[in-house]
Amino acid sequence: MRATLVAGLALLAVAAPLPPPAAPARARPNDNRAPSGALRRDTLTLRLEARLATWHPDGDGAPGAVVAAFAEVGRDASIPGPLVRVRAGTTVSVVLRNALADTLRVHGLHDRAATPGAATPDDAPTPLVLAPGASRAVAFRLEAPGTYYYWGTSTGRPLELRTREDAQLTGAIVVDPPGGSPPDRVFVLGMWADTVGRAAVRRHRVLAVVNGRAWPNTERLAYAVGDSVRWRVINATADLHPMHLHGFYFHVESRGDGTADTVYRDGVPRLAVTEAMSIGHVIALRWVPERPGNWLFHCHIPEHFAPRAALGLPLATGASSSHAAHTERPEHAMGGLVLGIAVRDTTTGRAVAVARAAAPTRELRLLVRENVGSTRDVPLYGFAAHARGSAEPPPDSGRRVGAPLELTRGEPVRITIVNRLAEPTAVHWHGIELESWYDGVPGVSGAGRRIAPMIAPRDSFEVRFTPPRAGTFIYHTHVDEERQQDAGLAGPLLVLEPGERRDPAVDLPVLVSSPGGFDAEVHQLLLNGMTAPPPLTLRAGQRYRLRFINMSVRRSGVILMVTRAGAPATWRPLAKDGADLPPALRAPEPSRRVVSIGETLDVEIVPEAPGDSLAIEVRAPPRAGGRRFARWPIIVR
Structure with missing residues (x-):
């Protein structure tokens, strides 16, 4: 009997679960x-x-x-x-x-x-x-x-x-x-x-x-x-x-x-x-x-x-x-x-968000809408600038990016963002020096009890600022960026000097983006919302300003180039993130730069002779399947 009891106790001792090891400090x-x-x-x-x-x-x-x-x-x-x-x-x-x-x-x-x-x-x-x-x-x-x-x-x-x-x-x-x-x-x-x-x-x-x-x-x-x-x-x-x-x-x-x-x-x-x-x-x-x-x-x-x-x-x-x-x-x-x-404000010792923008001399409406063909699983969204008193522009179709918004340095502007989506959104003015309340980050922008909200569906939000410098900037969503930026909610924001008018024939924004999803399309790169832009026609001897903007959501960085017969041509860097480069950094160089998401780069190119085989190329690190670069051919006359 005693032997049986001892054996049973031994079996219980073996079968009993050990206590879990203590977690490290x-x-x-x-x-x-x-x-x-x-x-x-x-x-x-x-x-x-x-x-x-x-x-x-x-x-x-x-x-x-x-x-x-x-x-x-x-x-x-x-x-x-x-x-x-x-x-x-x-x-x-x-x-x-x-x-x-x-x-x-x-x-x-x-x-x-x-x-x-x-x-x-x-x-x-x-x-x-x-x-x-x-x-x-x-x-x-x-x-x-x-x-x-x-x-x-x-x-x-x-x-x-x-x-x-x-x-x-x-x-x-x-x-x-x-x-x-x-x-x-x-x-x-x-x-x-x-x-x-x-x-x-x-x-x-x-x-x-x-x-x-x-x-x-x-x-x-x-x-x-x-x-x-x-x-x-x-x-x-x-x-x-x-x-x-x-x-x-x-x-x-x-x-x-x-x-x-x-x-x-x-x-x-x-x-x-x-x-x-x-x-x-x-x-x-x-x-x-x-x-x-x-x-x-x-x-x-x-x-x-x-x-x-x-x-x-x-x-x-x-x-x-x-x-x-x-x-x-x-x-x-x-x-x-x-x-x-x-x-915090040094005059009061508190963090305050006071809209000190002057009375606007220019007013815009920025419509946030679905593009034709949008679905819940594959959203296609768009920005559309709308002047008060005029007819609204028709909705775009497919995957696009926002059209360039042109402002003037020193000119106060009021932009009413109208959300026509079925989900909240917000717009961040990337690179613009403005008051915190208008910066476009829901739950953060502003101070104290005055914190900017998301823009609910069928609601609007008014933004006021006065651009203090001319340059190339970005406007883009700051809500659910992996979904909404992929869908098309990003665009060039161009600030010009007073009295200056941009000639779109010689001043060209090039916004790089990428479609969403982890399918074959993730490897694509889009130029101004297009996989195959129609050829650019440039004139020999003319100076052109290219405003590169990288908003490719899933790309850590892309290689920007202007090629001549497949090799880097020459360009002259002008500005980074909207700030003019100092003279020492504006020397002509081979046209190859790595630019990451959220960065902008302005360069100048001068086509040399009619018939030059030029192209704007954007390349990404090699990956399995899909497109590994985008190309915009240039015809030189």
């Missing part, structure tokens, strides 16, 4: 304000560890995921990893331990010489390789001021393929000049996705973060009118990110690749409202908030800032579109790689 979001390590004289001592941690990118109360993260020994792991920030001439002494179950490779913990020589791919510093449980000491000297980073992988993948659970193994390195740097902020962009964005497959998980958090849980930045704002931005992801600032221009002061950082010389300012950040690249930028209210800084690829469920998963069935899911809280109609900015 939480990784805290790192705002990169506090440097890590212990600094004594000219040496920083740091003990780093790579270990598993539970990451909550959507907020402390949201679901978490176990990922690899860096930590300072004796402290919580953080995403991004501990900040290394020192003055030039400092030696950094690191003891690194691998507490992961896989071999760890760490890049970026190496010298940054003050005068680096001409590097070749063979000169790239070798990574530190640590077996599970191993430790290793390394010392390196940081002499060149700039923005850098270190990163690790437990899968052996290069940075451009690091998309999974080791994709948060990144930390910032900042080297200040000997005299120190003005106050700034450091933002590390991160992603966790099924695969890289350039893969020709639909991605189930797409989680994009800034300093370890996704919107609307990212940090809200606060400034006063007139502040000098300096940011360092690090793209440690496997995707390109065109970063767009609403309402203001910024100066790009330097660009780097993690190993070297190039400061732009005085006299060659780099003004932009959207700056493409390639994989592994960094920028330092400076801007001055000139008007109060709420603003955004975000990646312009809709997939990277569309609303998603926790941990980057798709929204629940039946709530797949942002206007359906978040009509009650339109600020939640975004997610991912977004920073919110509140600017």
Whole structure:
């Protein structure tokens, strides 16, 4: 009997389920304000560890995921990893331990010489390789001021393929000049996705973060009118990110690749409202908030800032579109790689949204309508400019883009947006310096209790602004961008000098867009809404201005060219994002530039002789199937 009882108890012990293993400790979001390590004289001592941690990118109360993260020994792991920030001439002494179950490779913990020589791919510093449980000491000297980073992988993948659970193994390195740097902020962009964005497959998980958090849980930045704002931005992801600032221009002061950082010389300012950040690249930028209210800084690829469920998963069935899911809280109609900015008025100390625009001297109506052939599954939408008192233009058909809207610098304008769609919408005036209330981001634009709403079906919204500069800009939807921009809600916004009239025969906007859906059409590129535009007829010796605008929703970047017999011809750059380039950057060059979504580029071309075989070509990275480029032939007379 006793033997039977013992055997039964033993069987129960074997069969009883084991308690689940305890989840790793939480990784805290790192705002990169506090440097890590212990600094004594000219040496920083740091003990780093790579270990598993539970990451909550959507907020402390949201679901978490176990990922690899860096930590300072004796402290919580953080995403991004501990900040290394020192003055030039400092030696950094690191003891690194691998507490992961896989071999760890760490890049970026190496010298940054003050005068680096001409590097070749063979000169790239070798990574530190640590077996599970191993430790290793390394010392390196940081002499060149700039923005850098270190990163690790437990899968052996290069940075451009690091998309999974080791994709948060990144930390910032900042080297200040000997005299120190003005106050700034450091933002590390991160992603966790099924695969890289350039893969020709639909991605189930797409989680994009800034300093370890996704919107609307990212940090809200606060400034006063007139502040000098300096940011360092690090793209440690496997995707390109065109970063767009609403309402203001910024100066790009330097660009780097993690190993070297190039400061732009005085006299060659780099003004932009959207700056493409390639994989592994960094920028330092400076801007001055000139008007109060709420603003955004975000990646312009809709997939990277569309609303998603926790941990980057798709929204629940039946709530797949942002206007359906978040009509009650339109600020939640975004997610991912977004920073919110509140600017307060220095005269009152509060963030206010006061429409100070003068009485308009010009009035327009902008109709948002369905085009002929639109269906719920394949929406085809259009913008139509309508002058008061005149007959409405007939609806367009098929997939198109908005016609150019022409305004005048210094002339106040009132635009009434009339929504004839069956879903909410909004219009953002991309690159225009205007009051926050009119910026076109529902749930964000404005301030205090006066926050701009979505424009409901059969409703309207009045926008007032006075364009302060002439140039090439964009008007486009800022609601459910993956659906509505694909459907055609984007167009050129051209601001001319007072007294100037645009001659469409010599001044040509070229808006690049792409149809929606993950079928064969996703590989198409459209030029002014057409897959095969009719030939342009140009005259030899005549100067032509081409205004390129990239609004191809699913394209990280496209290659713009004007070719002669298949090879790049010559053009002269004139402007970027609506800002004239300085003389030093306007020299003739081979006509080949990469332009990302949300960027504009103005160039000048001069056909040389009758019969020249010219064409405007827009190319995208090769993919399986579909069209890989668009071509607009040119006939020279």
